[in-house]
Every structure is written in structure tokens, then in C-alpha cells.
Amino acid sequence: MYSQVYRKILEPLWEEKIRKRHTLEYERKLNESQWLPEDDIRSIQWQELRKLLIHSEKECPYWRNAFEEAGLQARDIVSYDQFRSLPLTTKPIIREHYDDLIARSYRGKTWKKSTGGSTGAPLQFEYTPESDQWRQAVTRRGYAWAGAIGGIKQVYIWGVSLGKEPLIQKLKQNLHHLILRHRYFNSFSCNQESMRHWQRDIEKYDPKVIVGYTNPLYTFAKFINDRASAALIHPDSIITAAENLFDYQRVEIEKAFHAPVFHSYGSREFMLIAMECEKHEGLHISAENLFVEILREDGTPADPGEEGRVVVTDLHNYGMPFIRYDIGDLAVWSDKPCSCGRGLPMLKKISGRVLDIIRTPNGKSIPGEFFPHLLKDFSEILQFQIIQKKLDKLTVKLVTANGIGEESLDKIKKHISEAMGENCTIEYEFVDEIPLTKTGKHRVTMSMLSR
Numbered sequence: 323m324y325s326q327v328y329r330k331i332l333e334p335l336w337e338e339k340i341r342k343r344h345t346l347e348y349e350r351k352l353n354e355s356q357w358l359p360e361d362d363i364r365s366i367q368w369q370e371l372r373k374l375l376i377h378s379e380k381e382c383p384y385w386r387n388a389f390e391e392a393g394l395q396a397r398d399i400v401s402y403d404q405f406r407s408l409p410l411t412t413k414p415i416i417r418e419h420y421d422d423l424i425a426r427s428y429r430g431k432t433w434k435k436s437t438g439g440s441t442g443a444p445l446q447f448e449y450t451p452e453s454d455q456w457r458q459a460v461t462r463r464g465y466a467w468a469g470a471i472g473g474i475k476q477v478y479i480w481g482v483s484l485g486k487e488p489l490i491q492k493l494k495q496n497l498h499h500l501i502l503r504h505r506y507f508n509s510f511s512c513n514q515e516s517m518r519h520w521q522r523d524i525e526k527y528d529p530k531v532i533v534g535y536t537n538p539l540y541t542f543a544k545f546i547n548d549r550a551s552a553a554l555i556h557p558d559s560i561i562t563a564a565e566n567l568f569d570y571q572r573v574e575i576e577k578a579f580h581a582p583v584f585h586s587y588g589s590r591e592f593m594l595i596a597m598e599c600e601k602h603e604g605l606h607i608s609a610e611n612l613f614v615e616i617l618r619e620d621g622t623p624a625d626p627g628e629e630g631r632v633v634v635t636d637l638h639n640y641g642m643p644f645i646r647y648d649i650g651d652l653a654v655w656s657d658k659p660c661s662c663g664r665g666l667p668m669l670k671k672i673s674g675r676v677l678d679i680i681r682t683p684n685g686k687s688i689p690g691e692f693f694p695h696l697l698k699d700f701s702e703i704l705q706f707q708i709i710q711k712k713l714d715k716l717t718v719k720l721v722t723a724n725g726i727g728e729e730s731l732d733k734i735k736k737h738i739s740e741a742m743g744e745n746c747t748i749e750y751e752f753v754d755e756i757p758l759t760k761t762g763k764h765r766v767t768m769s770m771l772s773r
């Protein structure tokens with residue numbers, strides 16, 4: 323009942339009449355376009371992409387140069403191969419050419435935001451209120467696939483900002499959450515004591531959807547599954563976000579809450595990039611808002627099934643156009659369309675972060691799932707992190723409940739040696755906790771090698 327009132331009266335009144343935003347109108351359009359055949363969605367993307375390129379050439383000195391150097395004029399770009407001759411944008415490029423990347427006519431009219439810096443130094447960037455409305459709209463559409471619609475009870479296990487916000491802003495935010503019926507739990511404090519409280523409070527609140535960072539949700543799920551009495555938490559669905567999701571984590575989370583997991587993939591720079599629908603066959607790209615490429619090391623497009631770097635163009639951020647931005651993640655295109663019938667292109671999986679790849683002395687790389695998959699079977703281990711300081715040296719940091727036996731340690735070492743090759747030294751470091759990144763993410767593997 324409340325949900326209906328919220329969606330039919332409160333929300334349109336606030337979004338359209340008072341704030342004069344287009345979010346709901348975009349969402350209605352997106353709900354239709356998602357069912358178009360993939361080719362039709364591609365042509366919508368191309369129209370938007372061409373508009374963006376022409377705008378960027380005209381308004382941003384950096385892009386004007388880039389077009390010149392590629393020997394192209396924006397209006398002549400009609401094929402993907404031509405588009406591909408534009409350079410990739412990286413974080414260092416954005417820092418170095420910041421001013422030249424801002425569109426002239428949008429100066430002073432953009433919003434500023436920064437990434438958390440989990441891949442090194444934080445990055446500041448700008449975007450327009452208009453592009454924010456697109457971001458909100460694709461996120462609303464994606465979350466709705468999981469049943470997370472306006473006005474229904476939702477719990478967020480989230481990396482809540484630790485910054486000291488002004489009181490008035492905090493009050494505004496709390497009021498907003500109250501009206502939305504969202505309740506927040508701070509994932510930074512994910513320990514036995516806090517999880518007991520989470521369980522009690524969530525049982526009482528009885529949410530329809532739980533949204534959370536993957537790792538704290540997984541830890542919470544394990545906490546519930548390890549206890550003799552089942553938790554009385556019965557949401558209709560779970561949305562995992564902000565961190566990679568491994569298959570065994572999905573199994574554990576679904577077991578704890580008796581509800582399907584919908585994995586989402588997003589970033590500070592773009593918000594929702596892709597999301598699972600109710601069929602769980604992969605992640606649909608927010609294709610009306612983002613043009614996503616998956617590239618091999620040599621810059622050519624990866625085939626379906628083949629892992630490559632995720633490169634994103636934001637079709638609606640005219641203030642600081644992000645064109646061919648290398649986001650630092652690895653992913654794989656799906657090799658078949660989703661049985662739900664949506665025409666949105668689909669990723670089979672997100673395999674992890676480029677920076678977190680562990681390389682072997684003989685020139686191979688270890689897949690992202692390897693370590694979590696290996697270590698999940700040792701119940702003594704509460705948390706772990708693998709750090710590669712040199713090509714032939716790995717440090718395995720472990721947090722244990724009550725220590726861990728020699729036999730287990732030898733077994734782990736043996737498996738890692740087999741994957742890394744004989745020449746690699748593996749050392750253990752026992753620690754009390756593994757620090758999270760500033761935005762509350764847990765890094766499973768960390769490489770200090772330069773690349």
C-alpha cells in the first residue's frame with residue numbers, strides 16, 4: 323500500500339513537479355527499450371555516441387587534439403573500427419588533462435565527485451545533473467529486476483560514509499531514507515557483535531530486499547549459516563554490489579536468506595554498468611547510457627567467452643565526456659543472449675580488477691577466483707589477502723579465529739606452489755585484521771608489480 327502511494331504520488335510529485343528532473347521519464351523509456359532487439363539498442367547507442375563525439379570535439383580541447391591525431395573528424399565516425407582509433411582514457415590522462423577535458427559551455431555547471439582510490443590515488447571528475455538523471459534511471463531499472471522498487475522496505479549493508487557531514491545534511495539524508503523505507507547498516511563494522519545486532523534488527527524490520535557489499539554480506543551469511551538456529555530473515559531478493567561475487571559466495575548468501583542473489587556491477591564514475599535480471603544468466607549492460615567495450619591486451623575487441631579489459635564511454639555526461647575510459651576491470655562477454663528476452667548486451671561475468679591479478683614467474687596469470695576458492699574450505703580462516711611484492715614472492719595474510727594447524731598451512735602452500743610454479747616463495751603473515759579500502763571494499767589479492 324505505502325509502496326503504491328510512494329510510487330504513484332510522492333515520487334512523481336517530488337521528482338517531476340518539485341525537482342523538475344527527468345529520471346522517471348527516462349526510466350519509463352528504458353523499461354521499453356530494454357525489450358528491443360539488440361541491433362535496435364545498438365543503433366540507439368550509435369546515435370547517442372555520435373552526438374557525444376561531435377560535442378566533445380567541439381567543446382573539449384583534449385578531444386579536439388585526439389581527433390586530429392587520429393586523423394578523423396567526429397562527424398565522419400560511422401563504424402566501430404573508426405571509433406576504436408581514438409585513444410583510451412586512463413586515470414593519469416584525466417589528472418594530467420583535467421581542464422582540457424571539461425566541455426567549455428558546461429564550465430561551472432557540473433557536479434564534482436571522486437573515486438575512493440582503491441586502485442591507488444583517488445580520482446576527481448565531473449558530471450552533469452542531466453547525466454545523473456540517466457544514471458539514476460538505469461539504476462532504478464536494474465534494481466527493479468530484483469524487485470527493489472520505490473517505497474518497499476530495503477536494507478542496505480553498505481560502506482557508510484565515515485566523513486563528518488554537516489548535521490543538516492545528515493538529517494536530510496535520514497529523512498530521505500525514512501520516506502524511501504531504506505535502512506542502513508555500516509559494513510565497516512562487520513564483526514560478531516555487530517552481526518548479532520544486524521540479525522536482530524533485520525529480523526524485526528522484515529525487508530523485501532537486502533542490498534549489500536558482497537564481502538560483508540557473505541560474512542553475514544556465513545555467520546547466520548554457522549549458527550544452529552536459522553535466521554528469520556526472509557527477503558524476496560538480495561542485491562550484491564561494489565565487489566566481485568564468487569560462485570561459492572552466492573551459494574552461501576542464498577542459503578542464509580532463502581532468496582536469489584542479483585549481482586550488480588557499477589563504479590563511482592558511471593554508477594550501474596551492468597546487472598543480473600531474474601534469469602541470472604549474466605549481467606545486462608546499461609546500454610542506453612553506456613557504450614561498453616571489452617578489449618584484449620593489444621586493443622582489439624575480445625570475442626564472447628574471452629576475458630578482456632572493460633572500457634566505457636558515458637553517452638550522457640556532456641560536462642566531462644568519458645570516452646573509451648579504461649576502468650581497470652576485467653570481464654567476459656556472454657556467448658548467448660539471455661532467455662528473458664531483453665536485447666541489452668550481456669556480460670557473462672566480471673572477473674576482477676586488472677590491478678589485482680597475480681602473475682606467475684613463468685608469465686601466466688592466476689584467475690581471480692583461485693585464492694578465494696582454495697581458502698574457503700579452511701574454516702579456521704576468517705579473512706585473507708594475497709599480496710604479490712615480487713614476481714617470485716607471495717605473502718599470504720591470514721586472520722584466524724584460534725590459529726591454524728601446520729597441516730592446513732602446508733596444504734595451502736602446496737596448492738599455491740602448484741599454481742605459481744616452483745620458483746615462487748610463499749610466506750605467511752598472521753594479522754588481527756585486514757584493512758578495508760577507504761570505501762570499505764575488501765581486496766582479495768593485491769599486486770605491487772608495476773605494469
Ligand SMILES: [Zn+2]
Pocket residue numbers: 599600601602606660661662663664
Ligand atoms: Zn536477462
